[in-house]
Amino acid sequence: MSRQWHVPAPTLVAYAVEDLSDVDSWSVEAHLVACADCRAALTRASAGTPAAATVGLVHERMALDLPAQRAPASRLRQFFLLLRGAPGARASWLLALGLVLVAATALDATIATAGLADRGTWWFDHGSYVVLVAPLLQIAGVALSYGPWIDPCHEMTGSSPLGGLRLLLIRTALVLAAVVPATLLLGMVTGRGTPVLTLLPGLGLTTLTLALGSVVQLRHAALAVGGAWLAVSVAPLLVDSVPYLLASPRPAVWVPVIVLSSATVLLRRRSFTYAPQLVRS
Amino acid sequence: MPQVDMQGLTFGYRGRPVIEGLTLSFGTGVHGLLGPNGAGKTTLMRMLATVNRPSSGTLTVLGDPLRSEHGLRSVRRRLGYLPQTFGFYPRFTVREFVEYFAWLKEVPRELVNSDVDRAIERVGLGDRADDRLKTLSGGMLRRVGIAQAIVNDPEVLLLDEPTAGLDPEQRMDFRVLLRDLGQDNCVIVSTHLIEDVAAACTAVTLIDRGRRVFQGTPDQLIAAGDTDVGGDTPVERGYTTVLRAYRATT
Amino acid sequence: MRDRHDVTKADDAGLLRRIVRGDRLAFDELYRRHATWITLRLRRRARDEDLVTETLQDTFLTVWRSAGSYAGRGEVAGWLWTIASSRLIDGVRRRSRSVESVGEPDEYLLTTPSAEDEAMVPLYDARLAAALKGLAPELRDVLQATVLDGLTSREAAVLLGIPEGTVKTRVRRARGTLREAMS
Numbered sequence: 085m086s087r088q089w090h091v092p093a094p095t096l097v098a099y100a101v102e103d104l105s106d107v108d109s110w111s112v113e114a115h116l117v118a119c120a121d122c123r124a125a126l127t128r129a130s131a132g133t134p135a136a137a138t139v140g141l142v143h144e145r146m147a148l149d150l151p152a153q154r155a156p157a158s159r160l161r162q163f164f165l166l167l168r169g170a171p172g173a174r175a176s177w178l179l180a181l182g183l184v185l186v187a188a189t190a191l192d193a194t195i196a197t198a199g200l201a202d203r204g205t206w207w208f209d210h211g212s213y214v215v216l217v218a219p220l221l222q223i224a225g226v227a228l229s230y231g232p233w234i235d236p237c238h239e240m241t242g243s244s245p246l247g248g249l250r251l252l253l254i255r256t257a258l259v260l261a262a263v264v265p266a267t268l269l270l271g272m273v274t275g276r277g278t279p280v281l282t283l284l285p286g287l288g289l290t291t292l293t294l295a296l297g298s299v300v301q302l303r304h305a306a307l308a309v310g311g312a313w314l315a316v317s318v319a320p321l322l323v324d325s326v327p328y329l330l331a332s333p334r335p336a337v338w339v340p341v342i343v344l345s346s347a348t349v350l351l352r353r354r355s356f357t358y359a360p361q362l363v364r365s
Numbered sequence: 366m367p368q369v370d371m372q373g374l375t376f377g378y379r380g381r382p383v384i385e386g387l388t389l390s391f392g393t394g395v396h397g398l399l400g401p402n403g404a405g406k407t408t409l410m411r412m413l414a415t416v417n418r419p420s421s422g423t424l425t426v427l428g429d430p431l432r433s434e435h436g437l438r439s440v441r442r443r444l445g446y447l448p449q450t451f452g453f454y455p456r457f458t459v460r461e462f463v464e465y466f467a468w469l470k471e472v473p474r475e476l477v478n479s480d481v482d483r484a485i486e487r488v489g490l491g492d493r494a495d496d497r498l499k500t501l502s503g504g505m506l507r508r509v510g511i512a513q514a515i516v517n518d519p520e521v522l523l524l525d526e527p528t529a530g531l532d533p534e535q536r537m538d539f540r541v542l543l544r545d546l547g548q549d550n551c552v553i554v555s556t557h558l559i560e561d562v563a564a565a566c567t568a569v570t571l572i573d574r575g576r577r578v579f580q581g582t583p584d585q586l587i588a589a590g591d592t593d594v595g596g597d598t599p600v601e602r603g604y605t606t607v608l609r610a611y612r613a614t615t
Numbered sequence: 616m617r618d619r620h621d622v623t624k625a626d627d628a629g630l631l632r633r634i635v636r637g638d639r640l641a642f643d644e645l646y647r648r649h650a651t652w653i654t655l656r657l658r659r660r661a662r663d664e665d666l667v668t669e670t671l672q673d674t675f676l677t678v679w680r681s682a683g684s685y686a687g688r689g690e691v692a693g694w695l696w697t698i699a700s701s702r703l704i705d706g707v708r709r710r711s712r713s714v715e716s717v718g719e720p721d722e723y724l725l726t727t728p729s730a731e732d733e734a735m736v737p738l739y740d741a742r743l744a745a746a747l748k749g750l751a752p753e754l755r756d757v758l759q760a761t762v763l764d765g766l767t768s769r770e771a772a773v774l775l776g777i778p779e780g781t782v783k784t785r786v787r788r789a790r791g792t793l794r795e796a797m798s
Contacts, residue, residue: 116652127652135655139650142650157474162468168454168456244444245438245470358417
């Protein structure tokens with residue numbers, strides 16, 4: 085590394101023995117940060133000075149107790165921690181959600197053989213518990229990942245800059261990232277429910293829950309949205325008609341829902357800034 | 366300009382006022398916030414921590430009136446808060462927990478590891494950094510709570526009952542830490558342990574039923590004490606005297 | 616074992632990448648390259664030998680632990696000094712609380728009067744240099760802390776043992792004096 089200018093040797097020596105005026109020392113210090121050659125020259129010039137003694141002493145001390153190396157603060161670790169902080173990430177919750185999904189898959193695989201539906205009905209030929217349940221799991225995941233009623237650290241979270249909508253969106257993304265691939269995969273295994281059929285309602289109901297969550301508590305929003313989904317999907321089955329939302333993807337319904345809900349969340353983002361007044365002293 | 370300034374701050378809960386028209390300010394130093402149970406200390410701390418929004422009045426923190434989303438966010442980066450009910454994730458290690466809050470407080474990536482280590486060392490938990498929280502005693506958990514509060518080197522630090530669960534020796538250590546933090550920050554400590562205030566605070570504020578009763582130095586509070594009121598120590602006598610006098614007039 | 620041979624050829628950023636993987640040789644090399652200038656710079660800011668020793672050790676322990684967090688932008692030396700100065704402030708804080716801050720406010724500061732007129736390093740223009748030399752020592756201290764070391768006025772206040780307001784006033788005064796001298 086060659087530079088046009090270097091600190092003259094006498095100046096460097098004077099600095100090394102700490103016998104240089106303040107102002108000149110500033111120039112030397114400003115230059116040293118940018119010049120490896122002068123740093124090396126300074127190290128040579130300082131042999132035998134008190135500074136060199138300190139350098140030697142600290143080197144010896146550190147040789148004795150340098151701790152084991154740790155993983156650096158990576159973006160991956162950050163997301164991992166933010167995910168683990170979600171109460172919904174608790175092992176028991178995850179296990180319950182996983183079990184529901186597995187049970188739904190098992191039911192799907194046996195609808196036609198185990199007499200879960202009458203031959204000739206729509207459900208017998210096309211029905212899928214995974215398609216029915218997957219959106220519910222997503223909104224449950226969102227409701228379980230954020231809020232004073234579920235997060236023991238909500239007060240500290242609520243006073244931090246990343247708390248509020250940002251954290252909620254990070255966690256929502258993580259919930260979707262976990263549930264969506266799983267349901268798609270299971271849908272392929274059983275052959276019931278096309279990928280679009282599981283994807284659109286899931287996204288639609290999740291954004292709708294967030295939008296409603298800007299008005300009422302998130303858990304209530306999730307309950308309302310989930311209940312509505314069940315009612316609209318299951319009611320036709322009881323009277324043996326073809327359920328509108330389950331029979332085909334219906335982008336004409338879901339795309340506007342997703343767009344309008346997302347816009348609502350954006351417009352009402354301030355409502356996530358402060359904690360709901362749930363608790364008091 | 367004081368770090369925290371409130372003008373006519375009011376907070377109501379279900380129509381019942383908890384804080385009533387409080388006008389106070391806090392600058393650099395350690396401020397003890399005293400008051401009987403139900404005086405509104407915790408509610409006030411929550412508002413200062415920007416967890417709850419005041420019903421009316423203005424609250425200015427670090428020069429920002431907290432009106433814009435952007436201003437609020439930058440103020441929150443410079444806040445530290447230990448709530449009275451300190452919740453934690455039992456399966457996290459001390460380091461993971463403090464790091465979690467470093468991320469939430471948007472500590473720059475390149476500083477996260479060193480700032481986390483530093484916060485843990487400052488509360489004296491360096492040797493327990495890799496232990497899970499569920500294995501720690503109550504006093505240690507409080508210190509973890511303090512570590513997460515100071516991890517971003519906050520300019521306004523709010524500690525609600527930080528000495529609850531600490532043994533006498535730990536309380537001594539904590540006072541030293543408080544004095545240290547208060548040298549160049551605004552530290553507000555809400556407590557019912559009046560002795561802590563006398564030992565570690567540079568200023569005392571006493572509130573009752575959501576209103577200000579007294580603001581001054583610990584010495585001024587002591588000087589206000591009548592000898593014939595109950596209380597084991599001069600500060601307690603001062604506290605009781607001032608509170609009684611206030612209640613007699615309202 | 617290949618590392619043993621080329622550790623001296625790696626640049627500073629390369630050394631940091633190896634330190635992340637726990638490479639002690641790379642750490643020793645980084646220490647060899649940077650410890651001296653950091654020590655000298657610390658010594659000009661803290662009179663107490665123990666404080667310098669402690670700060671140097673804290674600094675490189677932090678480097679060892681946080682090498683992975685070097686963002687890869689800018690000089691490694693600048694990054695190292697950022698760590699060193701914040702560790703120095705930590706050390707001053709620890710000390711001032713143990714002596715209960717009754718001592719002289721400038722206890723930890725070196726205030727050597729400018730002793731000699733060494734040939735001026737051509738980084739500042741001569742008039743500015745003259746103006747700087749004419750500044751009162753306490754004004755130079757705040758300039759050193761805030762301009763050269765890039766500390767916030769809050770950090771400078773801790774380091775210099777004076778109130779933050781005083782730091783700001785002195786910076787203003789120093790700037791005014793310099794402006795006058797330059798005009």
